Amino acid sequence: MLMQLEDVSSYYGKTPILKRIDLNVPKGSCVCVLGRNGVGKTTLVRTIMGLVDRMTGKLSLSGDDLSNSRTDERAKHGIGYIPQGRQILGKFTVRENILLGTFAKKNRTSEIPEMCLELFPYLRENLNRRAGLLSGGQQQQLAIARALAVDPQILLLDEPTEGIQPNIVAEIGETLQMLNKKLGITLILTEQHIKVARKLGDRFVMMDNGRVVEEGEISALTDEVVHRHMTV
Template sequence: MLHIESLNQFYGESHTLWDINVTIPQGVCLCLMGRNGMGKTTLLKTLMGLLPAKSGQILFEGEQLLHYPADIRPKLGIAYVPQGREIFPQLTVEENLHIGLMAGKEKFKEIPEKIFQLFPVLKQMLKRRGGDLSGGQQQQLAIGRALAFNPKLLILDEPTEGIQPNIVREIGDIICHLNQDEGMTVLLVEQKLPFARRVAQEFCILDKGRAVSSGKMTELNDDMIQNYLTV
């Protein structure tokens, strides 16, 4: 579904992504791993068109994404939940979800009931401002907003960061449901190793902007963890 080939990216004169090659098959959950500052968020932002690529290819269902501006990529079926959630704090839960509806190719008028089945708390708080929600509730809102237009690929950047343990479990359950039961393809950045092992079938490790190891999650061994993930 998603194929990244020889991707390079620069911040000014600084070379941040070096010849990245990653492939995510349809229906797979892949976890992008690595210590802080190794290029994971940069890669996601480049995928979404928020940062320019210097060279290489990003193919989504055969379409060259580098030809499209950032606002078109959701219309192709790609949803992005950034690190820090970035909901609109002054807007209500309902208004935040309606913004998600507008991102996709189809202009749905009603919030899908599926969102409230996945996140019942959002239905209870429709008229509450996003900024008044707890961190865990805001993360649920951010994911619900991303799912509102029924994407084919869900990209999540650190969805468990700063979230209480019971919400972390719920988010893990939802990712597993979307991926394993509904067949949604997921690209996930995650630091918590037990969470990553639970939800993802494949991994790719970035180190200093390079993809240094990848494979099935069952192949992630202690040497890789010690060399590239342990702080």
């Protein structure tokens, strides 16, 4: 297993959000985290990234215990993060945003990794453009390039297709598939679109009220399962 969560709970202030989660993420897999709004999907990726007030239980990556590590230390262990809403730094240029990712890299150079620009030629042509001026789809490309600059073992994506035009959603889906299947980067993504989850995922995790209520191979994500856990 690349990543393991054992009996993990997490809190904002004193309020528990995640409740005793166990999760195994095989190396090279793509795990889709599903569930209705507010069930704890975003909190799960924020917990893995160390962005919650408090976490109990054990989180390990490649055998290293990261339970008590700070967010920056987790990033340096090779966890890349693409948050909900992308959160690119709008006042930074495209170049500076990608360079930001390299701070988590072990053998850091001040050059932008070529792969980031090969994947997204638009970014190469606009390196000195202010990132806040890019469209939603271009910002998502930048967020992926920035996370790839970390040289991640595992990539956390929180609703990567949210607020993106349908034609760009397909493009982003293809990019993520390529990262997972060709480059072997393990993905954990939270997703509302079942279609995207079925296309990209190897495994799924269904959440409800801060707990994992169902999980398995993506082939087991039947309409009945979706209906049971995701319809309002």
